[in-house]
Amino acid sequence: MTELVYTLEIINPQLFYGPNNVHINLIKSKYPKLQFVARGDEIKVFGDQTSLDSFAAGMAVLEKLYIKKGELNERLIQEALAIDFDVNQISENPDDEVLFIGTRGQKIKAKTKNQKRMLEASKDNDILFAIGPAGTGKTYTAVALAVLALKNREIRRIILTRPAVEAGESLGFLPGDLKEKIDPYLRPLYDALEDMIPLDKLKSMVESRTVEIAPLAFMRGRTLDNCYVILDEAQNSTDLQLKMFLTRMGPNAKLIITGDMTQVDLPRKQQSGLYKALKILKNIKGISIVELDTEDVVRHRLVKEIIKAYDRSDEFQSESRRSNGQTNEIQKHSDINSKESDINNTASNSTQMDQDPINSSIEPKND
Numbered sequence: 001m002t003e004l005v006y007t008l009e010i011i012n013p014q015l016f017y018g019p020n021n022v023h024i025n026l027i028k029s030k031y032p033k034l035q036f037v038a039r040g041d042e043i044k045v046f047g048d049q050t051s052l053d054s055f056a057a058g059m060a061v062l063e064k065l066y067i068k069k070g071e072l073n074e075r076l077i078q079e080a081l082a083i084d085f086d087v088n089q090i091s092e093n094p095d096d097e098v099l100f101i102g103t104r105g106q107k108i109k110a111k112t113k114n115q116k117r118m119l120e121a122s123k124d125n126d127i128l129f130a131i132g133p134a135g136t137g138k139t140y141t142a143v144a145l146a147v148l149a150l151k152n153r154e155i156r157r158i159i160l161t162r163p164a165v166e167a168g169e170s171l172g173f174l175p176g177d178l179k180e181k182i183d184p185y186l187r188p189l190y191d192a193l194e195d196m197i198p199l200d201k202l203k204s205m206v207e208s209r210t211v212e213i214a215p216l217a218f219m220r221g222r223t224l225d226n227c228y229v230i231l232d233e234a235q236n237s238t239d240l241q242l243k244m245f246l247t248r249m250g251p252n253a254k255l256i257i258t259g260d261m262t263q264v265d266l267p268r269k270q271q272s273g274l275y276k277a278l279k280i281l282k283n284i285k286g287i288s289i290v291e292l293d294t295e296d297v298v299r300h301r302l303v304k305e306i307i308k309a310y311d312r313s314d315e316f317q318s319e320s321r322r323s324n325g326q327t328n329e330i331q332k333h334s335d336i337n338s339k340e341s342d343i344n345n346t347a348s349n350s351t352q353m354d355q356d357p358i359n360s361s362i363e364p365k366n367d
C-alpha cells in the first residue's frame with residue numbers, strides 16, 4: 001500500500017472539509033479504494049498507485065476550479081472529479097489571472113495594468129523595483145508573488161523587511177521585547193500576509209522562520225538564498241543600507257523593492273538610497289523597474305484625488321521656486337551692473353579732478 005500526502009495550500013481547509021465534513025466525505029466517496037487520514041491542512045491517502053494518481057489529478061482539477069470560481073461547493077466537486085471532465089474546458093484569461101484564493105475566499109490577483117506588469121516582470125527578473133504612490137498595491141502584490149512562490153515550492157522562505165526609520169533603526173527606547181518593538185513598523189506586511197495565509201498557519205510559519213519579518217538593519221552580514229525577499233518603504237533606506245541589502249542576494253533568491261519617492265522620511269540632509277539605485281541599476285539585465293501611478297490606486301476613490309492634489313501643489317511650488325530663482329538672478333545681475341556703474345562714475349570723477357588745475361592747486365595770494 002502506497003502513501004500520498006496532500007497538503008491544503010491552495011484550497012482553504014475549512015472550505016475543503018465543508019459544513020459537517022460534507023465535502024471531504026463526497027471526495028472520499030469518489031475514491032472508494034483509498035483510505036483517508038485527515039488532520040488540519042494535511043491529508044494522508046493510502047492505496048494503490050493507480051488510485052492515488054487519479055486522486056492527485058482530481059485534486060489538481062479541483063484546485064484549478066476553486067481558483068477560477070473563488071468558491072467550493074458540492075456541484076464543483078462533482079464537476080471536478082467527473083471521469084470525463086476535461087481540465088482544458090476551464091477557460092483562462094491571462095489578463096485576469098488569479099494567483100490563489102485568500103483567507104476570506106477572495107481572489108488574490110493583479111487588479112491594475114501596472115500590477116500585472118509586476119507579475120510579468122517577476123517571471124523574467126530576479127530583482128524587481130516597484131515604485132509608485134500610496135495605495136497602488138505595491139506591497140500587497142509583492143507579498144502575493146512571494147506567497148505564490150512558497151505555495152508552489154519554488155522557494156523555502158519569505159523574508160519581509162523595511163527600514164524602521166521612525167525609530168532611527170535604534171529600537172531600544174521602545175517598550176517590550178524585540179518583536180514588540182518592531183511590530184508597529186512592520187504591521188502593513190503582517191496585514192498583507194494575514195489576507196493570504198490562515199492565521200494559525202501563519203503563526204506556525206513565523207515560529208519556524210518559514211516567514212521572517214525583520215527591520216532592514218538585521219539583514220547585515222547574511223546571505224539570503226532559496227527565498228523571496230521584499231524590502232518595503234525602500235525610499236527610507238540610505239545609500240549604504242540599500243547597497244547592503246542588494247548584496248545579500250544568494251544564487252536562488254528573488255528580491256522585490258517597493259518605494260514611494262514622494263514620502264521620504266529621512267533627515268533633510270540625507271538623500272534616499274532608492275533614488276541612486278534606480279538611476280544606476282536600470283540598465284542591468286535581470287533587474288526590472290515598474291512604475292505605478294494614480295491610475296493604479298486601489299484604495300478609496302478619494303486617495304487618487306488626494307495624490308493628484310498633492311502632486312499639483314508640489315508642481316506649483318517647484319514652479320514658484322524656479323520663478324523666484326530666475327527673479328533673484330535677474331535682480332542680482334541688476335545689482336551688479338548698478339554697482340559697476342557707480343564704480344565707473346566714481347573713477348571718472350576722480351580722473352577729472354586730477355586733470356583740472358583749478359581744482360587740483362591752491363590759488364597763490366597777491367602781495
